[in-house]
Every structure is written in C-alpha cells, then in structure tokens.
Amino acid sequence: MLSFVGLGLYDEMDVSVKGLEAIRDADLVYAEFYTSHLAGATPERLAEFYGKEVRILSREEVEVDPEGWIGEAREKNVAFLVGGDPMISTTHLDLRLRALRMGIVTRIIHSSSIVTAVSGLTGLQNYRFGRSTSIPYPYVAGSKRIVATSPYDVVVENLHRDLHTLLFLDIQPDRYMTAGEGAALLLEMEEIAGESQLNASLGVGVARAGSDDAVVIADWLPRLADRDFGGPLHILVVPGRLHFMEAEGLVALAGAPPEILDGAEP
Known part of the structure; x- marks a missing residue:
C-alpha cells in the first residue's frame, strides 16, 4: 500500500494522529519538500519525532522516475510525506495515478493546508x-x-469576477520568495503589460502559517512590497471586492488600511 500523508503547515507537530500512525506503521518512509516544506522542522527532527528514517526524494525521483520507490508499495507499506495536504499539488495526483496503474492500493491521509488556513488567518471567505x-x-x-x-x-x-486570488510563492533549495517580493513582481508584471490596475489593489501577505509567530499583513500592493514578514514560508493574496465582514476582518486581523471599509459590500 502507498499512503500519501499530509504533514500540515509548519512543524512536526502538525501531523494528524492518523497520519502519525501510518508513518510509524510503514516499512518505508519517503518525503518530498520542493512543492512545500515544513519551515519549522528539519528532516532530522521529523525522523526523531516519527521514530522512522525519512528519505527525502529529489524532484527527479518524484516527477521523472518515481516507479522504483512506488513499486516497493506492491509488497510493503510505503508512506509518502508531503507538506500541507496531499493532492493539492498535481504532482501528487500524478504519483497516485501511476501507482494505481501499477496495481498498487493507495490512500490519502489529510492534514491542514494553506489553501484553507489562509481564510481563517485573514478573514477572507473561502468561497470567494x-x-x-x-x-x-x-x-x-x-x-x-x-x-x-x-x-x-x-x-x-x-x-x-470579484474573486480573491491565492498566489503560491516560489520555493528553491537556496531561497524562498517573500510576500513582499511577490507583490513587487506582480507590479512589475503589470508594468510589462502596460496597465495600472494593481497600484490601487490590496494585497495580503501571510508568513509562517501554523506557527506561534504567524504574521498577517494587509496593505496596498505598492506598500506591501516593502513590508518585512520575517522567515519562511510566505504566501500572497490579492483580494477582489470585499464583503463588509471580510473588510472588518482584514482591518482587525491584518492591519489593513481602514479606508477599505468604505468600499465594502453590505
């Protein structure tokens, strides 16, 4: 069996009880941390907490040639660990489909994801x-x-369409994109397009979701580009038109400019 286990948002403590049991019952434990990773934990801390050796797979082993380690799940219990919730990334869906074509039973053990956590942290409504x-x-x-x-x-x-946009920020082995960098790049893209809509748009940056020192800052995008959010990981949201409760939430939870309340929908 191949179990896709979500590890949650920030550190080794975020895994669910069901996920922890699956890891400890596994014969082999693999992980990938290039689509996302736990900024509050090292591979060594994960292995110590789980009581299992965790082999970190390279991007090539996951995307180009995964059949070898997937094939081990024909005879053994294999746990594949990912940051956040499994299947948010299309890479993980591809792996599951490969396993099914190989006749391997799969299961998903869910965990918290930035996709849903961002709504709670910012006050923005998920369906928007x-x-x-x-x-x-x-x-x-x-x-x-x-x-x-x-x-x-x-x-x-x-x-x-009056909808919010969740923007995942680039993660590379030697650096991670900050919310400020993401905001600056959006404005640069707009300049390339010869437009100016985003100069008057709000941006919301979230850093270290799931940690005790999570940071949420809302400001106009040109000002957000200069804000310091601290350490990783970061994510960026560009909201559409705000419901009045969303506007109140951003002012109270993220320090948004109070004038956003004037244009909010009833």
Missing part, C-alpha cells in the same frame, strides 16, 4: 476565491531577464 496561481522567480536567458506574466493575468481575471 477564484483560480490560484504561482509566482516563479525571474530567470535569465542569454542577457535578458525573463519575468513570467501569466500570474498577473490570473489575478486580473479574478478581479474582474
């Missing part, structure tokens, strides 16, 4: 979110700096 997207770091091709603009298109589309 539209399509989410990711902001990647710019890259250099030859001598040219390339900034992907598709995240901006998603934000604008959601704004036109």
